[in-house]
Amino acid sequence: MEKVNYKDADMLAHQLEVFVRNHFNNAIEYNAVPFILAEIQKLPDDFFQFPLSNGILGTTIVDSAVTVTINSNIDNDSRRYFTYAHELCHVLLDTEYLRSNPGIDVQDDNGLPNASNYSRERRANRFAALSLLPDSVLNAVMMEGKTTKYIHEHQKVSYETLKYRIVDFAQSRFLLPRSLSMKLAEAFTGTDQNARTRASVSGLWNETEDAAISELSRERIIKKNKDLALGIVDPLILVDRERKKEIKERNRQYNREPKNVYDMDPEIGIHMLAEYIDDFDISDIEDADFEN
Incomplete structure (x- = not known):
């Protein structure tokens, strides 16, 4: 599998973020979609929205020109915006590669990358996610x-x-x-x-x-x-951890042996017993042991 530099996508996504942030008063108002749409319409030689077949979300083709096509049948706005950003990454970083490797830029209707070009597709997905929702x-x-x-x-x-x-x-x-x-x-x-x-x-x-x-x-x-x-x-994990700490501290203070577990606070006694159960073979217990 080909290795690609993800840092290039991270850097471009950050540059886009800085540009978009200048148009809003604060980070919680951030919306990169209009700017991504403007770039994907401007940078390629041709940009189309067309009812693509086989569940393809979008594709970028590079021959004598750079052509981006978005499936017009996408009925989910957030998926369409993500596809715009995904294809924008290909236009910014992959045009020369796509020129010599035509027909590989394919996303299916789950947004999954083409297996033959997995690394570049994952990079485009990362760029899209970072552009739409940066860390800041x-x-x-x-x-x-x-x-x-x-x-x-x-x-x-x-x-x-x-x-x-x-x-x-x-x-x-x-x-x-x-x-x-x-x-x-x-x-x-x-x-x-x-x-x-x-x-x-x-x-x-x-x-x-x-x-x-x-x-x-x-x-x-x-x-x-x-x-x-x-x-x-999983809150119970921490509750149990705190109770075990309390048990160990009581043992240190009172120097009690495991046999004294039943003399302790019944709320934590069961946890105390659990600490020693690993050393105990239940097969040693006879029925008579449970009789009054």
Whole structure:
């Protein structure tokens, strides 16, 4: 598989972001769509909207001219805007490659890239996501506690793109593992999540720290941010962790052996018992042991 430089797309997306931001009073009003549409209509030699077949969203063809075609049958605005930005990346970065490799720029109706040119298609998808919802804008709307509906309507992104951007941001800025970042994004964008959960995810932005601005060590930042995220996606994990700490502290203070577990507070006694269950073989218990 061909390797491409994703930094080129990141740099171009940032340049577009700076230009767009100059037209708005603040980051939460950011809307790159009119500017992306203006560029994709201006830069190619030809630009069409046409009912493409086989579920293709858009394509860029380079021969004697650069021609961009967008499927006019796309009935979802956010998907159409994403396709504009995706094809704009090809015009900016891939025209020479496409000139010698015609017919490879294809997106299907799920926005999935053509397998034969996976890296360039993924790069175009990344450019589109970063252009529509840059880090600074995502950070601003989350800090302000904006809802998924607000972001969808004002930044003109799909819920899937928003989910992708949260995952990317949580990994790069909050240093969270991908699996936890995915759960965090799903907690915010999922249709079955309640308002309280979404508010908790937004609140995370006010509590987390990243290595670039914090005096804490990287390891402490990772642990702190991970605990904050776990408290949202699976609160019982942290509750259980705190109870285990309390149990260990009581053991240190009173020097109690495992056999005294039943003398302790019944609210945490079951957790105390769980700490020693690994050393216990239930097959050793006879029926008589349960008789009064």
